[in-house]
Amino acid sequence: MEFDLTWLLLGLPLAFGLGWLASRLDLRQLREDNRRAPKAYFKGLNYLLNEQQDQAIDVFIEAVQNDPDTTELHFALGNLFRRRGEYNRAVRVHEHLLSRGDLSRSDRERAQHALAQDFLKAGLLDRAEDALRRLEGTPYEAQARMALLAIYERSRDWGQASDIAQRMQASGQGDFSTRQAHYLCEQALTLATRGELPAARSLLEQAITAAPQAARARIELAHLQQRQGQADAALATLQAVADTTPAALALAAPLLVEAAVAGGRTQQVGALLRQHYxxxxxxxxLxxxxxxxxAGGASPEAARQWYVRHLEKEASLVAATKWxxxxxxxxxxxxPQIQRALEQASKPLTRYRCAACGFEARQHFWQCPGCQSWDSYPARRVEEL
Incomplete structure (x- = not known):
């Protein structure tokens, strides 16, 4: 059977035409898909700018259903769920991203970080800790360590907090020596409560070595020494506070009085206090x-004249009430009625106030109960600020 070249000549143009038509159809479909994706982005963004989060979520969900491979839409949707407090839905979005085998390394690390944030916001600290530890060696490592530090501080796991702080300082994320001293002080207080005074003292001495400029460790050590009946040692420790951080001496003033009376050194300590005052x-x-x-033998009237001298310098309702x-x-x-009214009015002025969040308390805190900031309480009462 002879091959007819005529069919070949006719078939080639036909095949070319069909191929061209198919390519045009694919290009048109691609262009339509590309138009739809940016349109979904812009529509969702417009809703966000108008603070219409419900409509934005609906648009993004529809876009994700149409194109499940769009990672950016997944991230936008997860962040929206988190901002609205729908943490379970945010977790599902980011876990779905992590389950994909075609996800790039950078997107996988980003999804892991977003998942850790979901758990943190939801208060699931155990799961957040695990998610954050998976970020070691990634660009999110520094943020993850800071979040881990907050978790351990919140749960009062001072050993783990100390380990993270050491790694952060070693990597150049800042100076955490003062925090390390606080962690040692917290552990020392726990030991002292259990009656393990030598071990507590050892930790406080380590805290002084770690942060010589911080006053807390010396004040806590002086309390411990006074508790053990070592008034002279307590006074020597508080003298070091006066030398290194004079502004913090006010926090130790009642302890100074107690140690001075116990050690029979009221004149010497009185001179120190008057100088610092x-x-x-x-x-x-005051x-x-x-x-x-x-305590040194002055009459009550003569002693209370110090309140009058203070009033000559500063208008103080607290000092006036005490005088x-x-x-x-x-x-x-x-x-009695007048005194009760004055004491009631002056009571708020004797509180301490956090410089970071404004939380007020009757006692001084080294870590604010409100915002968890360290050393945010000045060693001065509200009336003196």
Whole structure:
């Protein structure tokens, strides 16, 4: 059978035409898909800018269903769910991303970081810890370590917190020596509560070595020494506080008075307190001076004259209230009511206030109970700020 070249000549143009038509159809479909994807982005973005999160989520969900391989839409959708507090849905979105085998390494690390944030926001600290530890060696390592540090501080796992802080300092993320000292102090307080005083003292000495400029370790050590009946040692430790961080001496003023009376050194400590009060007047130092004046043999009236001297320098309702408590009024029968009203009015002024979040408390905290910041409470009362 002879082959007819005529069919070949006719078939080649036909095959070419069909191929060209198919390519045009594929290009048209591709262009339509590309138009639809940006349109979904812009439509969702428009809803976000108008703070219409529900509509934005609907648009992004529809876009993800039409094109499940679009990772950016998954990230946008997961972040929206997290912002709305729908943490379970955010977790599902990011876990779905991590389950994909075609995900690039950078997108996988990004999804892992987003999943850790979902768990943190949801308060699932165990799962958040595991997710954050998977970010070691990634571009999100520094952020993950900071989040881990917050978790361990929140759960009061001071050993783990110390380990993370050491690694952060070694990697150049900052100076964490003061925090390390706080962690050692927290562990020492736990040991002291259990009666393990030598071990507690050892940790406090380590804290002083770690952060010589921080006052807390020395103040806690002085408390421990006073508890063990070592008044002279406590006074020596508090003298070191006065030398290294004089602003913090006000926090140790009641302990100074106690140690001075116990050690029979009221004159010496009184001179120290008067000197520091002259340099930086403080209500706590003022109370300590008045207490030592009385312990040293001065009459109550003479001791309370320090409140008058303070009032000559600064208008202080707290100082006025304390001075008036020992005075006799012309209408003495009204004194209790007046004194009670003044004490009630001055009570808020004797609190401490966090400089980071404004949380107020009657006692001084080294870590704010409100915002968890360290060393955010000045060693001064609200009235002195």
């Amino acid at each position: 002259a340099d930086m007047p403080s209500l706590d130092l 109370d300590a001076v008045v207490a030592l004046e009385g 008036l408590a020992g005075e006799r009024l012309e209408h003495e029968q009204y004194h």
